Amino acid sequence: MRKVLLIIAGVVVLVCGVGGWFGYQALNAGREISRSSITQQEFDAQQVGTAETTVRDALPTPLDDDEENIYGDDPTRQGKPAGATCAYYPLKPLTESKNRPLFRFCFAGGKLTEKKQIRIDGA
Known part of the structure; x- marks a missing residue:
């Protein structure tokens, strides 16, 4: 026993x-x-053409996530600019939606070349 x-x-x-x-x-x-996570106002405040260091200093640390986790099997990567490196931020306030919004900031040549809100299909 x-x-x-x-x-x-x-x-x-x-x-x-x-x-x-x-x-x-x-x-x-x-x-x-x-x-x-960042607010819509923080997203709107960043301007295309601004120096990458200025944008990154104004925002918190981005998600540390592999793009495979973000885009899944989407070969277009939702129109990610070729040759750019991108940082991803969730929208504040956070939601429980399966179709979660993310803010994407893409940089090339030391400047912000694109900012876009994308949607991630969650499980």
Whole structure:
């Protein structure tokens, strides 16, 4: 009987540890999204042609996300300019919509070349 109780206790500890780890990861992801979000006014304040450093200094740290996660199997990347590097920011306030808006700022040659609101199809 004691052996059975020890096994059950071990399983409970293992399940709690794994559940806690996943909960911690979800919390961190939520914090990153919250810290990276910007308002419509912050988006509107940035002007095409502005120096990249000026734009990046005016905004929080962008999402640290792979474009494969953002665009999925969209080969056009929603019209992303060729040769540009882009930064992505969620819209504040955050929504629970499956079709989430993101602000995209694309840079080339040290300048903001495009700013656009895109929609991401979520699961």
